[in-house]
Amino acid sequence: MKVTDAQMLISAVSDAQYPKAGLPEIVLSGRSNVGKSSLINRLLSRKSLARTSSSPGKTQTLNFYQVNQILNLVDVPGYGYAKVSKTQREKFGQIIEHYLESRKELKGAVILVDARHEPTEDDKAMYHYVDYFDIPILVVSTKIDKISNNQRAGSLKRIRQSLEMPSEEPLQSFSAINGEGSSEIWSWIEHRMKD
Numbered sequence: 001m002k003v004t005d006a007q008m009l010i011s012a013v014s015d016a017q018y019p020k021a022g023l024p025e026i027v028l029s030g031r032s033n034v035g036k037s038s039l040i041n042r043l044l045s046r047k048s049l050a051r052t053s054s055s056p057g058k059t060q061t062l063n064f065y066q067v068n069q070i071l072n073l074v075d076v077p078g079y080g081y082a083k084v085s086k087t088q089r090e091k092f093g094q095i096i097e098h099y100l101e102s103r104k105e106l107k108g109a110v111i112l113v114d115a116r117h118e119p120t121e122d123d124k125a126m127y128h129y130v131d132y133f134d135i136p137i138l139v140v141s142t143k144i145d146k147i148s149n150n151q152r153a154g155s156l157k158r159i160r161q162s163l164e165m166p167s168e169e170p171l172q173s174f175s176a177i178n179g180e181g182s183s184e185i186w187s188w189i190e191h192r193m194k195d
């Protein structure tokens, strides 16, 4: 998608604040520091619309970005960050759970994992959590520029296995540095928007 207009609509703490225009929504999740803000900025061709994490996990809100007035990208705060208290995590768990199970506009989830590492227990939990709600998933392996070409196949295989992904489910490599994978991610999102 050629992005001509991208704006932060709202950081919502409750569903009363969710946008009401009925635009299709794609949610993006991943643990803190996985490269989610960088991916959002790259997809939107903006330098710093999504804040890259100097203080990861600090804002426990759903951030809605409206794109070309036809789509919302919904940024879920990074999980797995120790400084967020257990109470905060539980509270946020309820917000995201409510969003995932009740949001009619939700068309798909992009779940980010780091190409260099085995998915964490939090990654696996998030994947299965989203899957439980029958939301179509695109797994994205981030920071792919940081691994060598001959490490790629092994990394992708490890991600598939540890998330127990069905073989037909897409797994896309991505680099915010050189843009690899952007057009494939957009294709997937555009396809989901039509559903």
Ligand code: GDP
Binding pocket: 030, 031, 032, 033, 034, 035, 036, 037, 038, 039, 051, 052, 053, 054, 056, 078, 142, 143, 144, 145, 146, 174, 175, 176, 177
């Ligand atoms: P977030 O916490 O998931 O939003 O992660 P950020 O987007 O803030 O990225 C965390 C760190 O990883 C930052 O230092 C980024 O510059 C770096 N980073 C993010 N994406 C990439 C990538 O594709 N390649 C490389 N080499 N570094 C990246």
